[in-house]
Amino acid sequence: MPTTHTPIQRKLMVIILLTAVTALLATRTGFFIYEYVTFRDAVRRQVATVSHVIAANSSAALAFKNAEDANEILAALRAETHIAAAALYDSSGALFARYPADAPNNIFPSAPGLSGYRFEKLSVVGFEPVTQGDKFHGTLYLRLDAGVILREWLRDSIVITVIVIAGAFILAYLISKRLQKQISVPILALAETAKAISLRQDYTVRVPTRTGDELGLLTDAFNQMLERIHNQSLALQERERRFRALIEQSADAIAVIDAEYNFTYLSPSISSVIGFSAAELINSHSIDQVHPDDAPTVRDTLNRLRTEPGKPFRLVWRSQHKDGQWLWLEGMVTNLLSDPAVKGIVANFRDVTERIRAEAEVRKLNTTLEQRVVERTAELESVNKELESFSYSVSHDLRAPLRHITGFADMLMNRSKAKLDETSQRYLDIISNSAKQMGVLIDDLLVFSRMGRAELRHTQVDTAALVDEVRQDLATDIGSRRITWHIDELPIVHADRAMLKQVWVNLLSNAVKYTRNRDEAAITIRCRENEQGMWEFSVADNGAGFDMQYAGKLFGVFQRLHTAEEFEGTGVGLANVQRIIIRHGGRVWAEGKVDIGATFYFTLPIPEKSPHDNTKTDSADRR
Amino acid sequence: MKTCKFSKSAAMVSWSRLLAGIPLLFLSLWVAPLQAQPTVATKEYEVKAAFLFNFARFVEWPTNAFNSPQAPLVIGILGTDPFGAALNEIVRGEIVNGHPLIIQRYRNIEEVQTCHILFISSSEARRLEQIFRSLRGKNVLTVGESDGFAHSGGIIRFIADQNRIRFRVNLDAARAAELTISSKLLRAAEIVKPGQD
Structure with missing residues (x-):
């Protein structure tokens, strides 16, 4: 058996043997006490029996005062080797007979004591009355030397104990020697395997399972643990390989620096970034690689991130490439000094020189572009102003010659009507009318240009009243025509009243104008609060309508969908409408169908507190 | 074994002993003047009186020797009474196997009616x-001290041996009287052989 295996086996053996011997000793001690008690009792009983017999036999000797006989009876005690002394006292208490016959007086009590036997030191001593019938004749004294008996008994007892324990010890040794193998052998196998594993780091070793008990379970558990460790180490290796690959294949360079900012790790990609290999830089001071102008910033950031572990800091700096060229590097730096797996400050960074250069260019372009836009806008604005004032003054200045043309044409007509032939009169009419039409056009243009420039003067405008007013103004245009008006309840709005009137004038006059060819004209004015929280007004008619594909042109200046011959107009009205509504923060659009009719919509914002309730307008049809 | 407490039976015993004592008292008052006057006993006769009483305990009588289990055990003295008051004193109040002991004194054998132990004085x-001859067939333990007493048919004879009193027993006579003598008594006695005494 190898010496390294001895301890557990010996321990088991010692435990078993100690247990066996202790149990035996305990049992034996109990037994010993019991034996001692019963032994004492037996001795006492024996003495009592002997004394009974002697006492019974010696009654006659006492009764008839036959001392010889009495001595003879006592002499029979010779057979009982342990009886040390015996005596008979007569009824008066005088010593009558003794044993041994030659014993001196002083070994006997001078007078009989109480009857019964008791232990005195190592002797059993006692008295027994001698009677015949119920007649008291004397007393028997008996002393048994129990010391010898006790010694003999003790010796026997110890001998037996020693023999039994020695036998049990040998037997227990032989049995346990065989049986302890059931426990020690699997444990030793486990220990052997554990040693082999710790020496060789080989987790594929398995312990053979022999038993189905706890040791078997232990072995199984051990094997399972080995299995798991094996799997985990494989997984760990796999994962490490993966992460290493991730780091090493990464285009970003990864560096780890210690608390003194010296490099402790550099990923292989470092050489592709700054030309130096990892081996060239390891253990060097990281700040040495930074451009002197950037070093204070980098150092400052590093110092700052020391106080905020785990938080990534963005850092841009310059480093010199091995070929001497300065590179812009950008990276995230994180303090992982307190992370036991890293114990360093980790920076991953890349070359951003190209990007920085491009960015700088873009920034430069942007600033010049903005400058140019501002310049152009100012230019355009001044040109526009000039243009507007020019067109205003032109329009204004055009009116005087026109007034002359029409005025003198009229005067010529009045003065020479009789002298002129019909053709000349017709020409003169055409001149006069064209001049008038041109005047209207100029007026409209002036209005349009005013609309763009004039300031808005907001007031509470009662739309219903305004619409009524406009309808009054249109009375001459309508003349005797039959028009069915349908007008909703209309709200009070917050707007420039004069401009808003222009809107209504345009929309309603259009409706009236384009329903001219209808026998039964119908114009409907509606108002609702739309989904955007604005007033949405609409003016619908059953007039000439328009083709929806030209709807975009409706609101352009001088854009017309009908010829002047069909329907007169300058093409400025709807442009004005749009301009006014947009300036009020609203929107305008139209829907239509040729020969069916058109609907014009516009929206106006609803002021915070619209006094809608005060705008109770009669919604009855008006003609 | 002495009992310290007075059990019911012990009380009865003392009563019966007392009752038995009354007629004895009367008897002695009446009989005494008629009988031979008890003389003052010598030391020897005091011992012999005790022995006489002890015989009652070491000898068994057949049951028909008593009229009833409580019938008195009679110790008779035939002829001159050598015991004086000693025997009366020893016997007073004693009960053997339920039989109270009484003493009777006879002048001649004809007076002997019921008697269990008969001391035959040397005078006879x-x-x-x-x-x-007259006692033949009766269960009487005869005790004497004259020469040849045991040999001639008496059962126990007192003998003097170096200032000590011994006795000699005739077993044949005892057997004839249907008396059983305790072996313990026999240990202390000499056994009469034919031709001895």
């Missing part, structure tokens, strides 16, 4: 043969 030495 010449009439022994006649006495034994």
Whole structure:
């Protein structure tokens, strides 16, 4: 058996043997006490029996005062080797007979004591009355030397104990020697395997399972643990390989620096970034690689991130490439000094020189572009102003010659009507009318240009009243025509009243104008609060309508969908409408169908507190 | 074994002992003047009186020797009474196997009616043969001290041996009287062999 295996086996053996011997000793001690008690009792009983017999036999000797006989009876005690002394006292208490016959007086009590036997030191001593019938004749004294008996008994007892324990010890040794193998052998196998594993780091070793008990379970558990460790180490290796690959294949360079900012790790990609290999830089001071102008910033950031572990800091700096060229590097730096797996400050960074250069260019372009836009806008604005004032003054200045043309044409007509032939009169009419039409056009243009420039003067405008007013103004245009008006309840709005009137004038006059060819004209004015929280007004008619594909042109200046011959107009009205509504923060659009009719919509914002309730307008049809 | 407490039976015993004592008292008052006057006993006779009483304990009588289990055990003295008051004192109040002991004194054998132990005084030495004849078939333990007493048919004879009193027992006579003598008594006695005494 190898010496390294001895301890557990010996321990088991010692435990078993100690247990066996202790149990035996305990049992034996109990037994010993019991034996001692019963032994004492037996001795006492024996003495009592002997004394009974002697006492019974010696009654006659006492009764008839036959001392010889009495001595003879006592002499029979010779057979009982342990009886040390015996005596008979007569009824008066005088010593009558003794044993041994030659014993001196002083070994006997001078007078009989109480009857019964008791232990005195190592002797059993006692008295027994001698009677015949119920007649008291004397007393028997008996002393048994129990010391010898006790010694003999003790010796026997110890001998037996020693023999039994020695036998049990040998037997227990032989049995346990065989049986302890059931426990020690699997444990030793486990220990052997554990040693082999710790020496060789080989987790594929398995312990053979022999038993189905706890040791078997232990072995199984051990094997399972080995299995798991094996799997985990494989997984760990796999994962490490993966992460290493991730780091090493990464285009970003990864560096780890210690608390003194010296490099402790550099990923292989470092050489592709700054030309130096990892081996060239390891253990060097990281700040040495930074451009002197950037070093204070980098150092400052590093110092700052020391106080905020785990938080990534963005850092841009310059480093010199091995070929001497300065590179812009950008990276995230994180303090992982307190992370036991890293114990360093980790920076991953890349070359951003190209990007920085491009960015700088873009920034430069942007600033010049903005400058140019501002310049152009100012230019355009001044040109526009000039243009507007020019067109205003032109329009204004055009009116005087026109007034002359029409005025003198009229005067010529009045003065020479009789002298002129019909053709000349017709020409003169055409001149006069064209001049008038041109005047209207100029007026409209002036209005349009005013609309763009004039300031808005907001007031509470009662739309219903305004619409009524406009309808009054249109009375001459309508003349005797039959028009069915349908007008909703209309709200009070917050707007420039004069401009808003222009809107209504345009929309309603259009409706009236384009329903001219209808026998039964119908114009409907509606108002609702739309989904955007604005007033949405609409003016619908059953007039000439328009083709929806030209709807975009409706609101352009001088854009017309009908010829002047069909329907007169300058093409400025709807442009004005749009301009006014947009300036009020609203929107305008139209829907239509040729020969069916058109609907014009516009929206106006609803002021915070619209006094809608005060705008109770009669919604009855008006003609 | 002495009992310290007075059990019911012990009380009864003392009562019966007392009751038995009353007639005895009367008897002694009446009989005494008629009987031979008890003389003052010598030391020897005090011992012999004790022995006489002890015999009652070491000898068994057949049951028909008593009229009833409580019938008195009679110790008779035939002829001159050598015990004086000693025997009366020893016997007073004693009960053996339920039989109270009483003493009777006889002048001649004819007076002997019911008697269990009969001490035959030396005064009757010449009439022994006649006495034994008349006692034949009766369960009487005869005790004497004259020469040849045991040999001639008496059962126990006192003998003096170096200032000590011994006795000699005639087992044949005892057997004839249907008496059983305790072996313990026999240990302390000499056994009469034919031709001895």
